[in-house]
Amino acid sequence: MRIVGFTLVAVAVLALLVAVHRYVWRRFVGDTTTPGSPWRRAGTIAAYVLPLLSVGALVSGRAGAPFRIQQVLAWPGFLWLAALLYLTLALLVGEAVRPLLRRWLARRAAAAPEPEPEPAPVSVPASAPEAAPVTEPAPGPVPEPARGSAPGDPSRRLFVARAVGGAAAAAGFGTVGYGTYGVLRGPRVKRVTVPLARLPRSAHGFRIAVVSDIHLGPILGRSHTQRIVDAVNRTQPDLVAVVGDLVDGSVDDLGPAAEPLAALRARHGAFFVTGNHEYYSGAAQWVDHIRELGLHPLENARVETGGFDLAGVNDIGGESEGQGPDFARALGDRDPGRAAVLLAHQPVVIDEAVEYGVDLQLSGHTHGGQLWPGNYIAELSNPTVAGLERYGDTQLYVTRGAGAWGPPVRVGAPSDITVVELASRQA
DSSP, rough: OHHHHHHHHHHHHHHHHHHHHHHHHHHIIISOTTTTTTTHHHHHHHHHHHHHHHHHHHHHTTTTTHHHHHHHHHHHHHHHHHHHHHHHHHHHHHHHHHHHHHHHHHHHHHTTTOOOOOOOOOOOOOOOOOOOOOOOOOOOOOOOOSSSTTTTHHHHHEEEEEHHHHHHHHHHHHHHHHHHHHHHOOEEEEEEEEEETOOGGTTTOOOEEEOOOOOOOSEEEEHHHHHHHHHHHHHHEEEEEEEEEOOOHHHHHHHHHHHHGGOOOOOOOTTEEOOOGGSSSSSHHOOOOOOOOOEESSSSSEETTTEEEEEEOGGGGGGGGOOOOHHHHHTTTSSSSEEEEEEOOOOOGHHHHHHTOOOOEEOSSGGSSSSHHHHHHHHOOOOSEEEEEETTEEEEEEEEOOOOOOSSSBBBOOOEEEEEEEEEETO
């Protein structure tokens, strides 16, 4: 049954992609170019090649393709997926503009003044002319002078198609370009103050730098890691929390890209919990490598630090390997009089956090939706998509993450590193 369900979903997604590409080709190529023209040939070739590159970018890693091949496919393949989204949205807006533009052109043509008839040339003969024979006009209707262009004028349709298509292309590619710049520029630092009822006065002002969803892979590499490390160190945190989805690939391919993490500096150290993408990439090997870089993996474990308990649970993606979250092991025997901060990649485990009396859960995973209107989709499966919210006596903070999965593009959900400052009500 699972295989049948997966097949049906795959067929539906494939049919949708074919339909969307056909629509985009029609509006950008079919309606704006003439048959046989070089532009039409080039646009038709692109309509076949670009989706193939996107499929290659999506499956090459899982298929075990060499990392260099993954890198070659990733940039054009993933960027086209983002471009396809925003080009399609822009064209759909253009569908509403198209009839208005046609109507405006028709009214403008109808209001154009009629052309003045040209006077016939008059010749004055030197002598009296003989009577010229009179030619009767051929029977039939007398045509009226042209006034503007006909309602179905091909030139008008072509003008409208090119105007709407050009505006949609500018809006779509401009959006993707700006979103790509935001990711490659690196995350911005946010600051949030969170009061905890059980936090002692001695821990007032304790600062945790929360980093999630770095997503090292075929596109984001060592320089991306270095930008994040530099940004974190500039905040001079007391503790660094890396809450999952560090990588999209093996230690062999991405180990060098992760090496700058060894330079993270915090008075109480840097800690790590797994995300679902670690379990696609060899979680056990990555946990060992993270430990070699000087970070402290919290695999369903807890430490006492800075006047509160810091706990971490494995991501639910590890359940298929028998390595899922174990709240009893991480939190079951702790002193309930102490404040507890939990690192958990996915916000959906907030119910367990409430059950075990956690004061604050720090999560990522959602990317804040990453590509608008993806935030509305993320809301369907996550209690909180971004920001700070309260669930009973437990507060949940979700960072948008420091990187991007798939397309290196963010629209409406800028990447961030969040400095969470804990506040004691006794201070």
